[in-house]
Amino acid sequence: MKREDIPPPYTAVSRHGVFPNPRHDEAARFNFLTHLNKYLAGTLGPGNAIAYERRVLPAFAEEHGRAPKDRFEIREAMNRDPYHRFWSALKRNSMEMRQQNGRAMVLRQLDELDAKARQYNEGRDTLELDPSIEVPHYQAQVDIHCMPGSYHGEERPGDVSAGANYDCGIFATTGGGLGALNDGGGQALVEWIRRERPDWTPRRILDVGCTVGHNAVPLAEAFPETEVIAIDTAAPSLRYAHARAQSMGVHNIRFVQANAEDLSRWPDGHFDWVQTTMFLHELSGKALPRIMGELYRVLAPGGLMLHLEQPQYSEDMPLYEQFIRDWDAFNNNEPFWSAMHALDLKTVMLESGFSQDELFTTGVTAVVDEAIFPKSKLGGAEDHGRAAAWHAYGAWKKEPGQ
Ligand SMILES: C[S@@+](CC[C@H](N)C(=O)[O-])C[C@H]1O[C@@H](n2cnc3c(N)ncnc32)[C@H](O)[C@@H]1O
CATH class of the missing domain: 3.40.50.150 (Vaccinia Virus protein VP39)
Structure with a gap:
């Protein structure tokens, strides 16, 4: 489906030919997470600055006789503040929920997704995979932004699970x-x-x-x-x-x-x-x-x-x-x-x-x-x-x- 064929209105994520199909509950979870993330950034996020100005900075100044000298000192102090801890826990949880929803949605239809991808990929010379390329250690050692298996993990050899999970959840994350x-x-x-x-x-x-x-x-x-x-x-x-x-x-x-x-x-x-x-x-x-x-x-x-x-x-x-x-x-x-x-x-x-x-x-x-x-x-x-x-x-x- 070409970009111009994707029907408006774009009130939510648009789907292309290999986009995982959400069931009702999966779509509802992603909708919730999208709005939760907007709320965390736009409405609750500024509360951190208020907590800092009104509570954390004055307490720091009283204890140390000076202002924090770098971002790390601010983090240590803010990590003791209940509002920041609450906001931070919500934000971390929203990422974990996003990963769970995306993975579950992708894995239950992986056969179908792999088949669709094969249909588009087979017989084309514009996809060049090279099994001798090693995933660099700075990618292999960490599930980057809480993404199980990072960008390269395979549920089974030759699949598209990591790409599909990344794609279906980034709208909610952002x-x-x-x-x-x-x-x-x-x-x-x-x-x-x-x-x-x-x-x-x-x-x-x-x-x-x-x-x-x-x-x-x-x-x-x-x-x-x-x-x-x-x-x-x-x-x-x-x-x-x-x-x-x-x-x-x-x-x-x-x-x-x-x-x-x-x-x-x-x-x-x-x-x-x-x-x-x-x-x-x-x-x-x-x-x-x-x-x-x-x-x-x-x-x-x-x-x-x-x-x-x-x-x-x-x-x-x-x-x-x-x-x-x-x-x-x-x-x-x-x-x-x-x-x-x-x-x-x-x-x-x-x-x-x-x-x-x-x-x-x-x-x-x-x-x-x-x-x-x-x-x-x-x-x-x-x-x-x-x-x-x-x-x-x-x-x-x-x-x-x-
Ligand atoms: C944050 S994502 C980039 C997002 C992407 N550029 C976009 O615009 O949507 C980082 C990507 O870099 C890849 N990557 C990490 N190290 C790399 C390297 N040394 N060479 C090529 N790709 C690498 C990862 O596999 C991952 O897909």
């Missing part, structure tokens, strides 16, 4: 903040590049850590003549990604099982655009600079490198904000989150080979469907409400002699 097809990040990238370089058509795009291709698909749709290579180490996610794209009528993406730490199968300067979306924060401290170096190498002169992430913890970011953004590191199985956000990504990019004047940062807000985040009645301004927002860390690589 409170719909990525749009009906959870591709608001990719759509935002398309809007951004159309403004930035209206006449540019990259010959080849590399999307790294593509998972189920949420954000590679909008790029491929926007540039139908471009060859998009989407890589990941996780075979079950790639099988699902490829079937999903095919079912949406998107055929110009080659999904390749590869480790971004070693891109040696592609020559120097092979891609006009190399990019990641919500990927860097799941890498170990050693892997991240290695990958950045490889991406620099395969990027053509005149090409674009772009990384969408949450903002880094710069000196300008208040310590309380750093603390609350750090929640996932300690409560949601995101072991690299805290250290990665404390990095200066610009420095990492400089060390990969760029010069200062090639770098830029910009803000990007997910393009979401109006039925999820209606236009504000106030003055007609667009109200993205809780649509996801990121910082983009980018660089245009200079041509020689430029």
Whole structure:
């Protein structure tokens, strides 16, 4: 089913050809979790700041004779506060409920899902799996964001269970903040590049850590003549990604099982655009600079490198904000989150080979469907409400002699 054939209104998650079919109770649970997450973020979330200002900070100042010096001291103090503990427990539980619901829904129809995926995948040369690719230890050692089996786990060899579970629950996790097809990040990238370089058509795009291709698909749709290579180490996610794209009528993406730490199968300067979306924060401290170096190498002169992430913890970011953004590191199985956000990504990019004047940062807000985040009645301004927002860390690589 092509994007334009997916019927509006997009009041909830839209389904493509391999999307798991929910039963009544499963849909009801996901609806509940979607709204619970919106409520936790929008209504209850600000209560943490009130607890901090009114209770935790004054008590800290009295005990220590000074303000907290970093986000870790704030976390220690907040972890003793009853309101924060209550909010935190709800948030953690909502993630566990999401995983249980998604897994149960996927596993009971796994035969059917695998069969559908096989139908879309068989006989195509645009899915390249390579059993010799090992899942890196920083992925294998942890059920990332409480996801049983992470991105690569298989219930049985050759299945799509991990991809299907990831896809069916991300709408609930983000409170719909990525749009009906959870591709608001990719759509935002398309809007951004159309403004930035209206006449540019990259010959080849590399999307790294593509998972189920949420954000590679909008790029491929926007540039139908471009060859998009989407890589990941996780075979079950790639099988699902490829079937999903095919079912949406998107055929110009080659999904390749590869480790971004070693891109040696592609020559120097092979891609006009190399990019990641919500990927860097799941890498170990050693892997991240290695990958950045490889991406620099395969990027053509005149090409674009772009990384969408949450903002880094710069000196300008208040310590309380750093603390609350750090929640996932300690409560949601995101072991690299805290250290990665404390990095200066610009420095990492400089060390990969760029010069200062090639770098830029910009803000990007997910393009979401109006039925999820209606236009504000106030003055007609667009109200993205809780649509996801990121910082983009980018660089245009200079041509020689430029
Ligand atoms: C947070 S997800 C990325 C989400 C995805 N980019 C999107 O926009 O929907 C991280 C993905 O990176 C993959 N990954 C982790 N380390 C990798 C590596 N070294 N090379 C390639 N993929 C990797 C994981 O398997 C996982 O699918």
